[in-house]
Amino acid sequence: MPRWSPIPPALDEGVPFRLIRIPADKSLQGTVTSTDVTGCTTHFLNNRTVPCDGHDTCKACLEGFSYRWHAYCSLLVASTFEHVILELTAAASESLRNYAQSYSGTRGCQLSAWRPSKRPNGRILVTCKPGDLLRLTLPEPPQVARLLCRIWNVRFDPADVVTSQRPGAKAIVPTPGTHGNGNEHREPRPFTPEELRCQH
Numbered sequence: 001m002p003r004w005s006p007i008p009p010a011l012d013e014g015v016p017f018r019l020i021r022i023p024a025d026k027s028l029q030g031t032v033t034s035t036d037v038t039g040c041t042t043h044f045l046n047n048r049t050v051p052c053d054g055h056d057t058c059k060a061c062l063e064g065f066s067y068r069w070h071a072y073c074s075l076l077v078a079s080t081f082e083h084v085i086l087e088l089t090a091a092a093s094e095s096l097r098n099y100a101q102s103y104s105g106t107r108g109c110q111l112s113a114w115r116p117s118k119r120p121n122g123r124i125l126v127t128c129k130p131g132d133l134l135r136l137t138l139p140e141p142p143q144v145a146r147l148l149c150r151i152w153n154v155r156f157d158p159a160d161v162v163t164s165q166r167p168g169a170k171a172i173v174p175t176p177g178t179h180g181n182g183n184e185h186r187e188p189r190p191f192t193p194e195e196l197r198c199q200h
Contacts, residue, residue, distance in 0.1 A: 017074070017083060017084055017085050017142055017147055018082070018084045018085070019072075019084070019085045019087060019148075019151055020084050020085070020086055020087065021086075021087050022086075022088075022092075022113045022114065022115055022124050023115075024115055024118055024119055024120040024122065025118055026114070027112060027113065027114035028077070028086075028111075028112070028113050028114070029077075029078040029079070029110070029111065029112045029113075030075040030076050030077040030078050030084075030086075030110075030111055031075065031076045031078070031108065031109070031110055031111070031131050031136065031138060032073050032074070032075055032076075032096070032106045032107060032108065032109040032111055033073075033074045033075065033076055033083065033107060033138050033139055033140075033141045034073045034074040034106060034107065034141040034142075034144055035105045035106060035107050035141060036073075036100055036105055036106055037071045037072070037073055037093055037096055037097055037100065037106060038071070038072045038073065038144040038145050038148070039069055039070065039071045039072070039090075039093075040052075040069070040070060040072070040145075040148065041067055041068070041069050041070075042067065042068060042069070042070050043058075043060040043061075043065050043066070043067050044065075044066075045060055045065065049070065049087070049152075050152055051148075051152055051154060052067050068089065068090065069090045070087055070088065070089060070090070071087075071088045071089070071090065071092075071093030071096070071097075072085055072086065072087055072088070072144050072148060073085070073086055073088075073096065073106060073144065074086070074141045074142050074144055075111065076138065076139065083139055083142075085142070085144060085147060085148070085151075086111075088113070088124065088126065089124060091123070091124070092113065092123075092124035092125070092126050093126070094126075095126040095127060095128050096109065096111065096126060096128055098128075099128040103130060107138065107141070108130065108131040108133045108136070108138065109128050109129070109130065109131065110128065110129045110130070110131045111126060111127070111128055112126070112127045112128075113125065113126045113127075145160075145161055
């Protein structure tokens with residue numbers, strides 16, 4: 001007999017969340033479902049973003065590749081109701097991080113983001129405002145750091161997760177270890193305030 005269900009079965013393989021960036025030609029609106037921002041230092045190699053292994057032993061760092069810190073959060077896209085992982089630059093995430101300071105977290109934040117220059121790598125502007133959580137039922141947030149490690153094909157270790165210093169926050173900053181090659185875990189080099197301001 002048919003087995004009817006309003007939702008598909010859970011996926012055992014693959015990553016059920018897409019990782020997206022702000023498009024060049026249109027704005028993106030949605031509701032943040034994660035409780036805080038997740039951040040990681042990254043490199044852009046071979047046309048994809050990969051986590052930095054730490055400046056002392058990271059091959060990309062030693063070869064002179066630039067690095068930057070990216071912020072990630074889970075987002076329910078307003079136009080499609082797709083639940084995604086959103087990538088933001090350090091500068092673009094400032095509005096969301098300020099929102100988290102004011103409202104003790106990011107869950108329920110109504111986010112709008114766009115690129116004024118209409119260029120794929122143009123500067124991102126972000127606005128945030130509180131959502132009406134009495135009218136909106138949000139899905140449970142995914143474990144963003146764990147999903148990113150699956151997308152990047154690196155080992156996830158809960159011990160690598162650093163809790164935000166903001167009171168009551170549950171922010172996490174993953175520091176992925178190996179790239180699947182058996183190397184030991186390496187801590188990333190911390191950024192100075194000047195370096196963070198230079199990230200686009």
